[in-house]
Amino acid sequence: xxxxxxxxxxxxxxxxxxxxxxxxxxxxxxxxxxxxxxxxxxxxxxxxxxxxxxxxxxxxxxxxxxxxxxxxxxxxxxxxxxxxxxxxxxxxxxxxxxxxxxxxxxxxxxxxxx
Amino acid sequence: xxxxxxxxxxxxxxxxxxxxxxxxxxxxxxxxxxxxxxxxxxxxxxxxxxxxxxxxxxxxxxxxxxxxxxxxxxxxxxxxxxxxxxxxxxxxxxxxxxxxxxxxxxxxxxxxx
Numbered sequence: 001x002x003x004x005x006x007x008x009x010x011x012x013x014x015x016x017x018x019x020x021x022x023x024x025x026x027x028x029x030x031x032x033x034x035x036x037x038x039x040x041x042x043x044x045x046x047x048x049x050x051x052x053x054x055x056x057x058x059x060x061x062x063x064x065x066x067x068x069x070x071x072x073x074x075x076x077x078x079x080x081x082x083x084x085x086x087x088x089x090x091x092x093x094x095x096x097x098x099x100x101x102x103x104x105x106x107x108x109x110x111x112x113x114x
Numbered sequence: 115x116x117x118x119x120x121x122x123x124x125x126x127x128x129x130x131x132x133x134x135x136x137x138x139x140x141x142x143x144x145x146x147x148x149x150x151x152x153x154x155x156x157x158x159x160x161x162x163x164x165x166x167x168x169x170x171x172x173x174x175x176x177x178x179x180x181x182x183x184x185x186x187x188x189x190x191x192x193x194x195x196x197x198x199x200x201x202x203x204x205x206x207x208x209x210x211x212x213x214x215x216x217x218x219x220x221x222x223x224x225x226x227x
Contacts, residue, residue: 004157034214043204043219044158093157101146101165101213105157 003027004096006106013084013113021079021109023094029074030096034103035067038091050077084113116141118207120218127195128226135190135221141209147188148206148215149179158204164188175199195225 003026013019023033031052036044048058048069056069066088068080081088089112095103117140127133139145146165150158162173169181179190190203202222206215 006157041220044217046214049214091155095158101163101208102148102160103215104160105150107157108155110155 002096002098002102002104004030004094004104004106006092006094006109008109009107010110011112013111015085015113016083018080018082019084019111021081021092021094021111023077023079023096023106025075025096025104028096028098028104030077031074031099032097033071033077034095034097035069035077035079036093036095038093038108040091044093047079081111084111086113089113116207116209116212116216118205118216118218120203120205120221122221123219124222124224126224126226129197130194133192133195133199133223133225135203135205135223137188137190137205137218138186139188139205139207140186141207143210145181145186145188146208146213146215147179147181149173149177149188149190150204150206150217152202152204152220161190161203195223197225197227199223200225 005024007022033050035047047062048056050056050071052071058064071077093108095105119138148163149161152158164171164181172178202220204220205218208215
């Protein structure tokens with residue numbers, strides 16, 4: 001149980017375009033989902049906390065107008081990278097909170113902006 | 115502010131030998147501690163957690179971790195390493211009313227045949 005999926009797993013886009021990443025909890029309802037960014041050989045950086053039906057809470061230094069997060073249902077959260085630039089290239093990981101201090105992570109999305 | 119330190123970027127161990135991946139933390143109040151494993155180009159998989167109770171926590175795939183309050187440590191251990199254990203391991207800690215954990219930088223475990 002506690003499976004989280006992400007789509008797409010890998011995306012290449014041109015600079016200036018927008019990309020949407022979906023995060024779904026397949027067998028549980030996630031009131032809270034988290035979005036992380038991971039650089040090569042580095043730790044996870046929390047970008048934002050997404051709560052179903054309300055605005056996301058962004059970490060300091062994360063541009064909310066660039067990284068749009070929507071948590072429209074208890075099983076789906078989306079991250080849209082708007083006007084992507086090469087420096088946005090990264091591995092993006094979402095997780096769902098089961099409410100027992102455990103987070104269950106998606107497989108990640110590799111974004112490459114050319 | 116809470117922080118997590120994983121002092122070793124890489125740990126090398128021979129298959130069959132015991133392994134230890136170190137983690138120390140700094141949080142206010144009682145800590146919530148976690149270990150996750152990440153395989154290449156994949157998300158993180160939960161291994162084990164300490165919230166309260168017995169200081170020795172047993173988790174998935176034969177891993178265990180010991181909570182040491184005086185040393186503020188939560189080292190990950192396994193009695194006999196497998197080549198398939200080779201992966202990136204993350205320690206995470208939360209506390210002080212925040213249940214959102216902070217992650218360490220990760221330790222690459224390499225198990226040699």
